[in-house]
Amino acid sequence: MDDVTEGRAILDVRDLQVFLPTGARTEIEAVSSVSLHVADGERVGIVGESGSGKSVTGRAIAGLLPTSPRVRVNGSVRVAGIEMVGAGRAAQEKVRGKTVGMIFQDPLTFLNPTMKIGRQVAESIPRSRGGDRQAEVQRFLAQAGLEDAAALARRFPHELSGGMRQRVLIAIAIAKLPELIIADEPTTALDATVQQRVLQTLDDAVRTLGTSLILISHDLAVVAQMTDRVYVMYRGRVVESGTTADVLRAPRHPYTQALLTSVRSLTDDGVPLYSIPPSLRRSLDEELTHAS
Amino acid sequence: MTARDAIVVPTSEEPPELALTTPISNPGQRRSRASTTRAFLGKPATIVFLIVLAAIVTVSFIGPYLVGNPVTTSHPILHAPDLEFLMGTDALGRDYLARVVNGGRISLFVGFSVAFLCMTIGLVIGGLAGYYGGFLDAGLVKVAEFFQVLPGLVLALVAAALLGSNVWIIVAILALTMWPAVARIARAEAMRIAQLGYVESAKAAGFRGLRIIWSDVIPNALPPVLVATSMTVGRAILIESGLAYLGIGDANNPSWGALLNTAQGFMQTGWWLAVFPGALIFLTVLAVNILGDSLNDALNPTVGRVK
Amino acid sequence: MRAFVVYVLKLLLSSFILFIAVLTVLFFLLELAPGDPVQTLVGDAPISPEFRAQITAAYGLDLPAWQRYFIYIGNVLTGNLGYSFGTNNEPVLDLILSRAGNTVAIALPAFLVSTVGGIILGAVAAKTRRKWLDGGISGITVGLFSIPNFWLGMLLIMLFSLTLGWFPSQGKSPYGEPGIAWQYAVLPVITMATSELAYKARIMRSSMIESLGQDFIDTARSKGLSSQYVLWRHALPNALLPMVTVAGYSLGFLFAGSALVESVFGWPGMGLLFVDAIHAQNNMVVLGVVIVLTVTIIVVNILTDIVYGLVDPRLRVRFTRKPTVAAVPKEAKA
Numbered sequence: 001m002d003d004v005t006e007g008r009a010i011l012d013v014r015d016l017q018v019f020l021p022t023g024a025r026t027e028i029e030a031v032s033s034v035s036l037h038v039a040d041g042e043r044v045g046i047v048g049e050s051g052s053g054k055s056v057t058g059r060a061i062a063g064l065l066p067t068s069p070r071v072r073v074n075g076s077v078r079v080a081g082i083e084m085v086g087a088g089r090a091a092q093e094k095v096r097g098k099t100v101g102m103i104f105q106d107p108l109t110f111l112n113p114t115m116k117i118g119r120q121v122a123e124s125i126p127r128s129r130g131g132d133r134q135a136e137v138q139r140f141l142a143q144a145g146l147e148d149a150a151a152l153a154r155r156f157p158h159e160l161s162g163g164m165r166q167r168v169l170i171a172i173a174i175a176k177l178p179e180l181i182i183a184d185e186p187t188t189a190l191d192a193t194v195q196q197r198v199l200q201t202l203d204d205a206v207r208t209l210g211t212s213l214i215l216i217s218h219d220l221a222v223v224a225q226m227t228d229r230v231y232v233m234y235r236g237r238v239v240e241s242g243t244t245a246d247v248l249r250a251p252r253h254p255y256t257q258a259l260l261t262s263v264r265s266l267t268d269d270g271v272p273l274y275s276i277p278p279s280l281r282r283s284l285d286e287e288l289t290h291a292s
Numbered sequence: 293m294t295a296r297d298a299i300v301v302p303t304s305e306e307p308p309e310l311a312l313t314t315p316i317s318n319p320g321q322r323r324s325r326a327s328t329t330r331a332f333l334g335k336p337a338t339i340v341f342l343i344v345l346a347a348i349v350t351v352s353f354i355g356p357y358l359v360g361n362p363v364t365t366s367h368p369i370l371h372a373p374d375l376e377f378l379m380g381t382d383a384l385g386r387d388y389l390a391r392v393v394n395g396g397r398i399s400l401f402v403g404f405s406v407a408f409l410c411m412t413i414g415l416v417i418g419g420l421a422g423y424y425g426g427f428l429d430a431g432l433v434k435v436a437e438f439f440q441v442l443p444g445l446v447l448a449l450v451a452a453a454l455l456g457s458n459v460w461i462i463v464a465i466l467a468l469t470m471w472p473a474v475a476r477i478a479r480a481e482a483m484r485i486a487q488l489g490y491v492e493s494a495k496a497a498g499f500r501g502l503r504i505i506w507s508d509v510i511p512n513a514l515p516p517v518l519v520a521t522s523m524t525v526g527r528a529i530l531i532e533s534g535l536a537y538l539g540i541g542d543a544n545n546p547s548w549g550a551l552l553n554t555a556q557g558f559m560q561t562g563w564w565l566a567v568f569p570g571a572l573i574f575l576t577v578l579a580v581n582i583l584g585d586s587l588n589d590a591l592n593p594t595v596g597r598v599k
Numbered sequence: 600m601r602a603f604v605v606y607v608l609k610l611l612l613s614s615f616i617l618f619i620a621v622l623t624v625l626f627f628l629l630e631l632a633p634g635d636p637v638q639t640l641v642g643d644a645p646i647s648p649e650f651r652a653q654i655t656a657a658y659g660l661d662l663p664a665w666q667r668y669f670i671y672i673g674n675v676l677t678g679n680l681g682y683s684f685g686t687n688n689e690p691v692l693d694l695i696l697s698r699a700g701n702t703v704a705i706a707l708p709a710f711l712v713s714t715v716g717g718i719i720l721g722a723v724a725a726k727t728r729r730k731w732l733d734g735g736i737s738g739i740t741v742g743l744f745s746i747p748n749f750w751l752g753m754l755l756i757m758l759f760s761l762t763l764g765w766f767p768s769q770g771k772s773p774y775g776e777p778g779i780a781w782q783y784a785v786l787p788v789i790t791m792a793t794s795e796l797a798y799k800a801r802i803m804r805s806s807m808i809e810s811l812g813q814d815f816i817d818t819a820r821s822k823g824l825s826s827q828y829v830l831w832r833h834a835l836p837n838a839l840l841p842m843v844t845v846a847g848y849s850l851g852f853l854f855a856g857s858a859l860v861e862s863v864f865g866w867p868g869m870g871l872l873f874v875d876a877i878h879a880q881n882n883m884v885v886l887g888v889v890i891v892l893t894v895t896i897i898v899v900n901i902l903t904d905i906v907y908g909l910v911d912p913r914l915r916v917r918f919t920r921k922p923t924v925a926a927v928p929k930e931a932k933a
Contacts, residue, residue: 024331063818089826097823104821109814114836114912124822156912172818419765436618441850441896443623443855446873446889450625453877453885454632454639530747534859537749538874552750556863559757559768566757578745585741 001075009078010180011038011061016075018053018060018084021068030056032236032288033075038180043206043213045227045244047220049259052253053236058216060183062102063092080179097126101173101211103202105185107165111157117168118153124175136175143208144171145201163194167201174205181206182214189221199226220263224248232256237288255284332590337582345579348391348572352396362390370562380564382554392568397534398547398572402463403580409467411521414474418517419509421475422482423501432479436472437519444469445531449540457540466531470524477520481513515591522584527575533573548573603908610904614897619672621893625886626671636660639882640681648701675890681883684874691887695869701771701892702861702868704779705851709791712851714846716796718839721803725811725828725838736800743797748856752863759786771867787864791856795849802845803838810838840911847903851896 018031030051038044046054056065060090063084077084080099084092099123104110112120121137129136134153141149143168157165166186172180185203187195203226206213215226223230223244230247232255240253251257254257258276265274329594332338365385373380379388421429439447448465455461485491485508494504535541536549543550548569555565632639637646637654646654655661659670680691718874724736760768772780810816811834819829857870865871868901869888875886908914 001816014737062821064820091823093823095823096821100821101819102818104814104818106814112815112819112833112837114840115833120818123819124823156916158913159916168819174821239785339883419638437617437790438620439849441617441893441900442624442889443852443896445644445858446855447624448857449873449877450634450885450889451628453880453882454628456633530745534749537747537859538862539878549747552747552753556753559727563757566750566753570747570753573747573750574745577747578742581741581745 009037010040010042011036011058011214012076012078012081013057013061014076016057016060016077017073018056019070019072020056020066021070027070028229030236032061032152034233034236034238036231036238036241037215038212040179041210041212042229043215043227044185044234045230046214046216047218047223047230048233048258049218051235052233054216054218055184057233058102058184058214061214062100062182063087063096064102067242079118098176099179101176101178101181103166103169103173103183103186106189107162107169108157108189110169111165113157114152115156117155117157117160120154121168121171121175126176131171138145140171140175141168143174144168145197146171162190163198166190166194166198170198170202172204174209174211177209178211180214182216184216185218186215187202188217188219195222202226220248220260232259234284235288239288254280328590332586335586335589338586341582342577344575346585348396348576348579349400351393352400355391355393356397356405359390359393360387362386364395366598370558372562373564379568380562382562382565383558390566391546392548392572395546395551395569396572396576397574398459398541398545399529399532399549400447402459402466402532403464403525403576404464406470406528407521407525409463409473410471410524411517413467413471414520415478415510415513415517417471418475418478419513422479422484423486423505424507425483425486429479432472432475436476439469439472442469444527445534448531448535449538452535452540457535457542459542462532462535462540467530470528474517474520474524477516478509478513481516482509483501485509487511515587519584519588519591522580522587526580526584529573529577529580606908607901607905616900618897622675622890623668625669625889629882629886653905669741679885680890681928683881683884691883692891694884695872695891698869698872701779701866702854702870705772705787705791705860705866705868706850706857707786708784708788709795710846710850711855712788713792713795713799713849714842716792717799717805718842720796720800722807722835722838724800724804724805726834732869737804740797740800740850743793744801748790748794749859749863751793752786752860755786755790756863759881771866783864783866787860787866790860790863791853794856795853799842799845800851800912803842807834807838813837840907842912843907844903847899847906850899854892854895857893868894901912 004218013036016031016034017029017289019027020030021027024083034057036044036046036057046057048054059065061077061084065073073085075085079095082091082095082099084095087095111117118134118137121140122133125133125136137153138149138224141152146152146164146167152160152164154171160168166189166193168189169186173183183202187198190198201225202213205211211224215223217223227244230241230244231238232247232251232253234255240247240251247256248260251260255276258274258280262274262276265271301376310560363386365437367377367381367385367387369381369385370383371377371381373388377387382388382391416426417432421432437479444466446456447469448462451461451465482505491504491508495501533547533549533552536547537553539550545586546554551569554568555562555569620842629636629639637651637660640654640658659667662670678692680695683689683691683694718739720736724733727733727749756768759765766786767783768786771783811830813834816829816833819833820826857868858873859870860866861868861870862874869891873885873888876882878886
């Protein structure tokens with residue numbers, strides 16, 4: 001199921017497995033044996049419905065799972081050659097500080113309401129880089145598409161609109177000049193009109209920096225627009241992968257096919273409304289349980 | 293599909309109960325009664341303090357018939373505790389154990405009646421206020437502010453000074469000062485439920501507000517209200533014993549606080565006079581508070597929220 | 600700035616209405632008091648007919664209820680809280696103010712100790728990974744929270760005063776000496792602070808846990824910031840916000856609870872004055888203390904609301920920035 005691509009892999013994930021606690025004595029296997037890789041400068045999408053484990057995968061790569069000792073991670077996650085699974089806190093913080101940037105979904109809750117914007121962006125700039133921090137902050141805010149960056153830096157998150165806040169999150173991610181950006185549903189919380197513009201900004205920023213990108217989304221259109229390759233996840237597993245064009249045009253796995261049909265039934269005329277039938281889910285679940 | 297569907301280790305959920313007033317829907321994500329009860333009883337601290345509380349209540353209501361006479365003054369004066377007088381004797385030669393045992397009734401009575409009144413009044417008014425909003429709601433907020441500015445102890449003291457120190461007056465005043473806190477919790481629940489989508493459709497379908505309140509708001513508000521009420525018991529007992537300590541109360545039936553009032557003068561010569569009644573107040577309030585905490589934990593499980 | 604002034608004015612107005620409401624309730628209680636209204640005001644002391652006539656005139660006791668009400672409100676608002684009949688007929692307000700300082704002398708340190716201690720304890724309990732520490736602190740706080748404060752005072756006296764002799768047990772200074780000797784204040788302050796400290800620690804703990812569970816903590820972590828930094832600079836400031844309100848509102852309770860603590864230690868403050876007046880049926884003083892207490896609590900609450908409005912950026916911005924559209928930066932066109 002894996003495609004082989006040339007180029008240095010900025011990210012190499014093998015057999016990732018994540019257990020999350022769900023109750024006092026219960027847990028769930030949110031991710032079971034996921035393998036993927038991202039080459040230098042590549043843009044890769046992870047697509048799936050809610051609960052498929054795509055967000056958990058993204059967080060596991062960045063090392064941002066909950067710090068409870070009941071969270072268990074197995075397998076290997078190599079970021080720029082550095083192993084993250086089982087690495088000490090200092091090592092992980094170093095990687096997060098310089099190499100991997102993450103853009104989250106809901107900018108209102110993901111920004112500190114009591115801290116000024118400028119400071120929140122400045123925190124992302126590694127100390128070692130030196131130089132005039134204020135100027136840097138404004139440069140990244142501008143690069144994220146925000147006008148009047150100097151005034152903006154003095155404001156608090158609640159004073160900005162949703163789209164602007166999301167751009168701040170983008171600025172935070174690019175400020176550290178990372179090699180890999182993971183964007184977890186970056187536009188889901190935004191209005192449709194704002195979505196396109198923010199995506200465009202993200203596109204420009206990634207291109208300018210030459211960063212690799214992992215775009216996690218349940219929205220096939222967004223993934224189609226922004227990525228070269230895509231992984232389709234269902235219930236904690238990768239069920240299909242390939243170039244975005246291939247997968248979306250000629251899906252091989254029944255789940256991907258069903259997914260595409262249901263999307264088209266919403267957007268295209270004349271296609272009857274379709275949702276993934278329980279029978280398909282059942283056979284998929286059986287197939288996947290046997291596969292482990 | 294959510295995480296719930298994919299639970300690896302199964303929990304034994306009971307089939308949903310059919311109450312007499314079947315809720316129109318079940319909007320709460322609360323656990324089933326069985327797992328809540330199990331969570332509540334699961335901690336050793338809970339069981340211990342349940343026993344402690346039960347023991348205190350039993351002793352307070354049955355004990356008086358079993359111990360000696362609390363009023364006869366024929367025993368040696370200020371006798372330290374020993375095998376014959378388990379809690380010693382007081383300055384008038386009375387059996388202190390008997391006095392302490394008799395002292396529980398009033399405190400417990402006040403504590404639980406106040407809590408009961410607060411719960412019923414708070415639930416009803418809070419539920420109505422939260423659901424209907426408007427004047428009732430604004431009024432409730434104002435009343436809550438009022439009692440926040442005039443602390444219960446102070447108001448009770450003034451009332452006792454002017455109107456006499458009758459148990460019922462004390463219960464009434466304390467209930468009056470404490471019901472707003474409970475009502476606010478009920479109000480929050482009612483507001484939450486009132487704006488749920490299904491309520492709109494229920495109203496459109498013709499269900500009357502009162503019916504919705506009875507079948508949905510109140511059952512869902514009950515758990516947090518219960519927790520708040522349990523806190524009320526402790527506070528009421530503390531205030532009542534404070535009042536008794538200051539001399540407000542029935543001189544012939546001294547509650548624990550009143551015993552402490554007399555004990556004040558004998559701190560040097562009779563340590564047991566102060567220690568035992570106070571310890572009992574402490575244990576009772578502690579038990580109630582710990583049970584309230586366990587109840588809270590059982591009803592609001594917070595899973596893996598540590599980041 | 601204008602929004603801020605409006606905010607404060609609204610606070611003052613609603614507080615004033617609250618105050619009048621309290622006075623009304625007190626008046627109501629006075630009316631309900633059984634027996635001779637003159638005796639109610641004067642207490643047990645026997646009085647001459649001329650005096651009785653004087654009182655009746657001064658308080659309008661022969662007038663209909665609603666007129667009495669306005670006389671009463673008018674008196675209070677002009678600072679006339681009546682006269683203390685039990686003692687040497689001082690004006691009640693003066694009597695109260697002379698004792699208020701003593702209460703503040705123990706309430707303020709108790710406030711500081713309980714707030715600082717509560718914050719530290721709560722923060723430690725919330726962030727620690729060692730379950731025994733968190734559980735231990737939680738257990739201790741529940742315990743301290745459940746102790747009747749006057750009993751705690753008695754225990755402290757029995758242990759530290761009578762047995763160990765470290766601190767004196769009664770009064771505020773050696774007999775006959777003016778002012779306050781600090782050794783006399785230690786036990787009362789501890790007694791007052793303990794219960795409040797436990798309460799604040801519990802609140803701080805849950806505030807901190809909630810703050811640590813917020814999404815923006817994830818963003819902070821994603822910047823590679825150390826967990827210490829995230830704790831101190833992101834989680835803690837947000838957790839402290841609700842504590843401002845809690846601390847402010849607790850000051851009122853401290854003053855109210857002083858009645859019990861001062862009784863245990865014989866500390867000559869407002870609380871003891873209150874209790875003595877109740878026993879002596881000196882009801883003018885009783886009401887006077889309640890009124891002064893209410894005013895104090897209202898003032899403290901107003902200050903708390905103002906401070907909170909300035910400290911929370913979400914509110915502060917609303918007050919200090921001009922709400923013109925042009926001032927809000929625009930998003931760049933795509």
